[in-house]
Amino acid sequence: MIEAINLTKKYGRRTVLRGLSFTAEKGRITCLIGINGAGKSTLLKAIMGLTPVSGGDIRIDGSPIGKGLYEHVAFVPDTLTLPPSMTVAGSLRFMGDFYRSWNPKRAAELLDFFRLNPSDRISSLSKGNAAKLNLLLGLSLDTDYLLMDEPFSGIDLFSREQIASVFTSDLIEERGVLLTTHEVGEIEHLIDKAVLLDRGEVRREFWCEEVRQNEGKSVIDVMREVYQS
Amino acid sequence: MMEPGDARLPVFNNRDPVYLQVVRHFKVDIATGRLKAGQTIPSRRELAALMNINPNTAQKAYKEMEDHGLIVTEGNSPSRVTSDERILGAIREELIAESVDAFIASVRQIGVPVDELLDIVKRKYETAMAGEKEGQP
Numbered sequence A: 001m002i003e004a005i006n007l008t009k010k011y012g013r014r015t016v017l018r019g020l021s022f023t024a025e026k027g028r029i030t031c032l033i034g035i036n037g038a039g040k041s042t043l044l045k046a047i048m049g050l051t052p053v054s055g056g057d058i059r060i061d062g063s064p065i066g067k068g069l070y071e072h073v074a075f076v077p078d079t080l081t082l083p084p085s086m087t088v089a090g091s092l093r094f095m096g097d098f099y100r101s102w103n104p105k106r107a108a109e110l111l112d113f114f115r116l117n118p119s120d121r122i123s124s125l126s127k128g129n130a131a132k133l134n135l136l137l138g139l140s141l142d143t144d145y146l147l148m149d150e151p152f153s154g155i156d157l158f159s160r161e162q163i164a165s166v167f168t169s170d171l172i173e174e175r176g177v178l179l180t181t182h183e184v185g186e187i188e189h190l191i192d193k194a195v196l197l198d199r200g201e202v203r204r205e206f207w208c209e210e211v212r213q214n215e216g217k218s219v220i221d222v223m224r225e226v227y228q229s
Numbered sequence B: 001m002m003e004p005g006d007a008r009l010p011v012f013n014n015r016d017p018v019y020l021q022v023v024r025h026f027k028v029d030i031a032t033g034r035l036k037a038g039q040t041i042p043s044r045r046e047l048a049a050l051m052n053i054n055p056n057t058a059q060k061a062y063k064e065m066e067d068h069g070l071i072v073t074e075g076n077s078p079s080r081v082t083s084d085e086r087i088l089g090a091i092r093e094e095l096i097a098e099s100v101d102a103f104i105a106s107v108r109q110i111g112v113p114v115d116e117l118l119d120i121v122k123r124k125y126e127t128a129m130a131g132e133k134e135g136q137p
Helices: A040-047 A088-098 A104-113 A127-139 A157-166 A208-215 A219-227 B018-031 B044-051 B055-067 B085-110 B114-135
Strands: A002-011 A014-024 A029-033 A055-060 A073-076 A145-148 A176-181 A193-198 A201-207
Touching: A002 A040, A014 A040, A014 A055, A014 A176, A014 A193, A014 A201, A029 A040, A040 A055, A040 A176, A073 A127, A088 A104, A088 A127, A104 A127, A127 A145, A127 A157, A193 A219, A201 A208, A201 A219, A208 A219, A208 B018, B018 B044, B018 B055, B018 B085, B044 B055
Parallel strands: A029 A176, A029 A193, A073 A145, A145 A176
Antiparallel strands: A002 A014, A002 A055, A193 A201
């Protein structure tokens, strides 16, 4: 389980996380939902130890973050962060050299599934294909947790559908997935848990099926209540 | 039974639990005979991919169907539709009752006398069924 406990983060005089707490369980898909500036990306970066927090704790399976974190938790940032002149095949080799948890067999399967051309250069990839490669690199690490920042943002419908199908497959089985989105729309029925963020605070954290069963409400219904009240 | 791209794959609404919508889909298939007694059904993993749902949801739907005796799973073999005639019969009755209840709840607000209503239902239903037959190849 990933636990954020009372997290606070300030950039200078601006507070971006205000005593924020939530959990993301293994074997579940948790979605951080909030408009731009709600603190979603900062939160993911904090969990990855990429930005220092001003207060609070982050625990992964009970332990504070530290060495070895990157072999347990994979992070898919919102843009592909590889040299533009690298080829797709080269990026896979690069990951293999860098991470012990790299799974070349799975990478090859995903290359096929996403129909990516190994000889293409990163600089020549369409937005949709860049997003798919980005996701492929994260999914091919045998980690317990997978964090994704806005995996559906700014790409075409068919690429979105293909990426969404990852969430229905054994690629994420047994893993904990934590993703962010500012627009839950088409993935609403795919996620297990929703965490609604607003200005650095958790406004509501809930299991989607429970809310449907007990309150007859969709995730969007709950968002309307929370954000428009 | 189902193929990807099958027009009959459920379109989920977001206000009812997804797992119950999956269960209902199976009930309809059983009641209409598209799924036969004792027939093998897809694995949880296959179902998740097929219906585009979270594997946890597929698992929960199968658990619900197992608990109600709709499907049976023995050891490591694939799950099957039950062969218990009593349960199979009850599914059909349940679906009919559910649909009729929903219809009544909606139509009673208009206050139509029952005989008039039954006439309309009979006429419309027969037209709809005839249309369906013509539509078939």
